[in-house]
Amino acid sequence: MELGKKIRELFGSRSSKDATERALAEASDLADQAAVRQATPRRGLFEGVAPEIPTEVRVTSTAAESDQAVPAALKVAAAWAWRIFLVAGLVYFVGWILGFLSEVAIPLAVASLLAAALKPLANRLHAWGLPKGPAAAVTLLGGILLIAGSLTLIINSIAGQAGELSQQVVRGFGQLEQWLMNSPLPIDQSWFRLDEWGTRIQQFLVDSQSTIAAAAGDIGTSIGHFLAGVAICLFSLFYFLYDGRGIFSFLLNLMPRSAQARADAAALRGWQSLSAYVRATVLVALVDAIGVLIVALALRVPLAPALAALVFLGAFIPLVGAFVSGFVAVLVALVAVGWVQSLIMLAGIIVVMQVEGHILQPFLLGRAVHLHPLAVLLAIAMGIVIAGIVGALLAVPILAFVKTFVQELYRQSHEVVAHEVPPPSTTPPTPPGPLTPAEAATA
Incomplete structure (x- = not known):
C-alpha cells in the first residue's frame, strides 16, 4: 500500500526535482524492506533460525524485583527449610499421639x-x-x-x-x-x-x-x-x-483410590521384610543364648539356664542387647566362682558376639533387610529416649519396615516415569522442502 502511494506521488507531483528524488529513495527503501521480510522466513526454515519475534514489554513490580535479587541458593534452602519443618512437625505430632496412647x-x-x-x-x-x-x-x-x-x-x-x-x-x-x-x-x-x-x-x-x-x-x-x-x-x-x-x-x-495400589504393594514388601527380619533375629538370639549356656555350664556358673534366657531376650536389641545381658552372666560368675572364671565367661561372650556380628547377622539379617550399623545404633538410641526398653526393642523393626516401604514407593515412581516418557528418537529430522509461492506470500 505504501509503495503504491509513493509511486502515485512520484508521477502525480511535478512540483520540484527534490520531491521526486526523495520519493524515489523512500520507494527503494520500502522495496528493500519487503524483500528482507520475504527472505527471512525461508532462511529460518532451512537454517534453523527462528523468525524474529517482536520484543514483549514487561512491567515488573517492586516485589518481583526484590524476589529476583534473592540468590538461587537461598531460595532452594528456604524451600527445603519449610518442608523439613513441616515433616518434623508431623513426626512430632504423631509421636505425641503415640506417647499419649502408649x-x-x-x-x-x-x-x-x-x-x-x-x-x-x-x-x-x-x-x-x-x-x-x-x-x-x-x-x-x-x-x-x-x-x-x-x-x-x-x-x-x-x-x-x-x-x-x-x-x-x-x-x-x-x-x-x-x-x-x-x-x-x-x-x-x-x-x-x-x-x-x-x-x-x-x-x-x-x-x-x-x-x-x-x-x-x-x-x-x-x-x-x-x-x-x-x-x-x-x-x-x-x-x-x-x-x-x-x-x-x-x-x-x-487412602485416595489412585494411591491404594502403590501403597498396598509397598506395604506388602515392607511386611515381608519385617517378617524376615523378626525370624532372623529369633535365630540369632537363639544361637547367642545357646553359646552363653554352653560357656556357663562348662564353668559351672549357677543359674546358667536363666542367664541364657536373659541373653535370648536381650539379643532382640541389636548390637548392644546381647552384650549387656551377657555382662550379667559375667557378674554372676565373678561372685559365684571367681574372677578367673568371670574373665573366661567374658571372653566367651565376646566370641559369641563376634560370631553374631560377622557371620550370623550378615548371613541372615543381610538377606532380610540391609541396615547400616550407624543407622541401627541411632535408631536404638532414639528408641530408648522416646520409649525406654520398649522403644529400643521396636526401633530397628520399624526402621526396617519404613526403609523397605520407602524404597518400594521410590521404585514404583521411577517405573511410572519410565512408562510415561517416550524414549528419545534417534532418526534425524527431515529437512523441509522449498516453499511454494502461496506459503511464501503468507509467511
Whole structure:
C-alpha cells in the first residue's frame, strides 16, 4: 500500500526535482524492506533460525524485583527449610499421639512383631486344612505355651539353685569386704560394721516412708497397666493372625483410590521384610543364648539356664542387647566362682558376639533387610529416649519396615516415569522442502 502511494506521488507531483528524488529513495527503501521480510522466513526454515519475534514489554513490580535479587541458593534452602519443618512437625505430632496412647500403641506394636514371626506358621496350618480361626488359635496357644514353659524352666532353675547361690554370694561379699579392709584405699572402718549398717538401713526406711509408699503405688499401677497391655497384645495378635489382610484392607480404603495400589504393594514388601527380619533375629538370639549356656555350664556358673534366657531376650536389641545381658552372666560368675572364671565367661561372650556380628547377622539379617550399623545404633538410641526398653526393642523393626516401604514407593515412581516418557528418537529430522509461492506470500 505504501509503495503504491509513493509511486502515485512520484508521477502525480511535478512540483520540484527534490520531491521526486526523495520519493524515489523512500520507494527503494520500502522495496528493500519487503524483500528482507520475504527472505527471512525461508532462511529460518532451512537454517534453523527462528523468525524474529517482536520484543514483549514487561512491567515488573517492586516485589518481583526484590524476589529476583534473592540468590538461587537461598531460595532452594528456604524451600527445603519449610518442608523439613513441616515433616518434623508431623513426626512430632504423631509421636505425641503415640506417647499419649502408649498403653495401647505399645501392645499393638508388640503384637505386630509377634504376628510377623508367627504368621507363616498360621498360614502353614491353614494350608494343611485347618480353618483360619482354629489355625490362628492353635498358633497363639502354642506361642503362649512355649513362653510359659520357658518361664517355668527359668523359675525352677532359680529356685533350685537359690540356696547355693546365696551362700556363694555371701562368701564372695566377705572376700570383697576383706580386700577392701586391707586395701590402701581411705575407707572408714565403720562402713564394715554390720550393726551400724542395720541402723543406717532402718533410719533410711523411716526417712523414706512417703517415697516408698508412692513407689509402691506406682508399682501397683504399672503392674495393672502391664496386665492390661498383655491382654490387648494377645487379643490383637489373634486377629492379626486370623484376618490381618482384612484389617489392612480397611485401613487402605481410607487412602485416595489412585494411591491404594502403590501403597498396598509397598506395604506388602515392607511386611515381608519385617517378617524376615523378626525370624532372623529369633535365630540369632537363639544361637547367642545357646553359646552363653554352653560357656556357663562348662564353668559351672549357677543359674546358667536363666542367664541364657536373659541373653535370648536381650539379643532382640541389636548390637548392644546381647552384650549387656551377657555382662550379667559375667557378674554372676565373678561372685559365684571367681574372677578367673568371670574373665573366661567374658571372653566367651565376646566370641559369641563376634560370631553374631560377622557371620550370623550378615548371613541372615543381610538377606532380610540391609541396615547400616550407624543407622541401627541411632535408631536404638532414639528408641530408648522416646520409649525406654520398649522403644529400643521396636526401633530397628520399624526402621526396617519404613526403609523397605520407602524404597518400594521410590521404585514404583521411577517405573511410572519410565512408562510415561517416550524414549528419545534417534532418526534425524527431515529437512523441509522449498516453499511454494502461496506459503511464501503468507509467511
